[in-house]
Amino acid sequence: MWDFIWNDFLVTGEPIIYGAMASIVLATVGIVFVLTYFKLWKWLWDEYLTTVDHKKIGIMYIIAALAMLFRGGVDALMMRTQLALPNMNFLNSVHYNEIFTTHGTVMILFMAMPFIIGLMNVAVPLQIGARDVAFPFLNAFSFWTFFFGAMLFNISFVIGGSPSAGWTSYVPMAGPELSPEINQNYYLLALQLSGIGTLATGINFLVTILRMRAPGMTLMKMPIFTWSALITSIIIIFAFPILTIALALMTLDRIFGTHFFTLAGEGMPMMWANLFWLWGHPEVYIVILPAFGVFSEVISTFARKQLFGYKAMVYAMCVIAGLSFVVWVHHFFTMGAGAGVNSLFSITTMLIAVPTGIKIFNWLGTMYKGRIRFNVPMLWALAFIPNFTIGGVTGVMLGMASADYQYHNTYFLIAHFHYVLIAGTLFGMFAGLTYWYPKMFGHKMNEKIGKISFWFTVIGFNITFLPQFFLGLMGMPRRTYTIEPEWMPLNLLSTAGAFILATGFVIFTFNIYYSARYEPREKTGDAWDGRSLEWATTTPVPHYNFATIPYVNSHEAYWDMKETGATTYDESKLEPIHMPSYKGLPIIMSAIMFMASFGLVWHWFWLAIPGLLGVIICMVIRSFDFDEGYHVPIDEIKRTEEQARGRKE
């Protein structure tokens, strides 16, 4: 028993891991102590763990995403440290493999995705003048499955060992023959668990946006960020079931001995690559389109102009969404598909540059002759344009099948996708968070610290990744744990850049703490002289969002309201507001799913089967739950609104 726990269950023998274990234990003890000492357990349970309020769920998503940014960021720094000099002995090869795998997976699935979904949760219902999402209970459930999925993935490095076959998990590397340990199972079940939540989010937001818009808001009058959320939801609905199946098949291969992707039994390893990227490429657009949406909002607000080419923006997003499903083969041009297939996918890949280019020109057009304010969200948007363009142009270079034989799996690719993911998604999320921050917490983020963190990030980012294009052309392969002497100078530079970049992230997070303590409280709710409906409510936003819902005439609903002096509080039109009750079931059910998945990871059917039964019991409980929620009485609405608006005068 002890032997099993020490040798198989826990990961032992690595000083870094002992350090990690110690810090996990200390952090847990610390959190438990603080919660107990300040008697916060009940508050936490009542206000957050059981919440079905989209605004709080959004905040929880974003906190989790920032935590995961640090996890993935520490991984990145460890890798960069190992690659700084030839013959470094910081990480051994096995450990390096585990770290690039967890870094990639965490960053894409547990950082970028929740960040985006978090911002969607915060902003979309407010932008369309809705009181909540269509299925609040399901929304809470989505969050908790994501959260427990992320936890399952994260415990792997102290319990049982991390997966090490890359975030793409190509077979046979990830298959039962070459990775017989349990670690790859963590990847499969963690992604499966959080994937369920993502699919539910897609359905939820699609229905919300289709059915719960304020009167008068036709599709072509929706704010552009809501459009991006709509398209993203559609991509999720068509892409995630593919991932579900791919993961399930590999799980069957690994745990139940089937032959989908194996070399024996006439299985087909290439099928994994096809299924994975059939989901994986659309996934890239799931994480970029909402960022485009954020930039559009931010640029129009801070250039004080209506978005230039609104319709073109919408159509461009639709085209991108469609094309995203027909380019997946560009991820394995070199794996022998043949010239015909490669040419076809080369063309579809390069076609995506067209609508993307249209969007870039629209952003420039919006700024043209605008009276630009250089606040922090706008700085992120401005930095995005040139940096993302570098990522896009190098992407077109990679899209040329013949040329790809040269750069394939080199640092050129690493540089390309970090230019897209960091300058696109991450800058977008930082812009969006700073932009909606006053809506979420009732105060802005400090501008000065924000600017310092911005410059550290942007400069550090370029120092880190620009040299990597050249390293790639010099032939440095990706996923290598040691470098040749001639690659040293550029690698050293890149590593230095990574630390500057990381400093930028740290300052960004410090800003959250600093602003909470020292920034002046927001009075109006309209922090940036905004144009869409989310700025029409007070700050902090009442839990019912809008006391009365306005009639919408254009995609700049609030701008129109400001011109006519209308508000979202019309005392004569007040009616009791129906709201859903808070529920503990989503977190409990997800926790049980976590147990079941953990059991499957370890092939412990004594845990997995009761876990699955528990899930079914939870579903039955839910089915027999006829709780109708409650009504906020008119008096209470009046009190809340007068208090909030009284402060305004």
Place this chain on the structure above:
Amino acid sequence: MSEHAELKTGPLEYRREDGPLTILGFWIFLAAEVVLFSTLFATYAVLFGRYGDATPAHELFEMPMALTMTFLLLVSSFTCGIAVHMMRKESLKGLVIWLIITLALGLGFLGFEIYEFVHYVHEGATIQSSAFWSAFFTLTGTHGLHVTLGVFWCTAIIIQLIRFGLTPVIARKTFIIGLYWHFLDVVWIFIFTAVYLIGMVV
């Protein structure tokens, strides 16, 4: 969510404001299910004929068996339609009776499917035998699991109908399980054609 205002006319399941919302959500969920099953069908097509050392499909598939299963499921879809028709006529008793008949047919289908699987396993074709058989058992098994879930779900709804009567909320749930059941029927028709018919010929 705003007021759950109730309309006085129209089908029961649409009378509350959250009725159409949930039903639309379920349609979208079914779209996701279409993608899910399409992926499985594609996998099956790719792995078709990859038997390795295992018995080929045409030596095991039997027409009477596949036809019986098809018949049971098709009829159950029909009785499920009658159930919803009864609901429209606000006949609680008719609704419950036809749902129970649907359930019985569904259970019959599952019985045959289990029998079929056991039979194949005895003949040496298991999910581990080769790529083809992995794909076969996974595709049909996923459909079977869906039917099993549907059976439990339908049972829960019958209990609710008996205990609480025909309210707009339970009408909505009944309507949704109806959609689900028809969907499984459609998927089965594809399985019957792509797996059994083609498997017997090729």
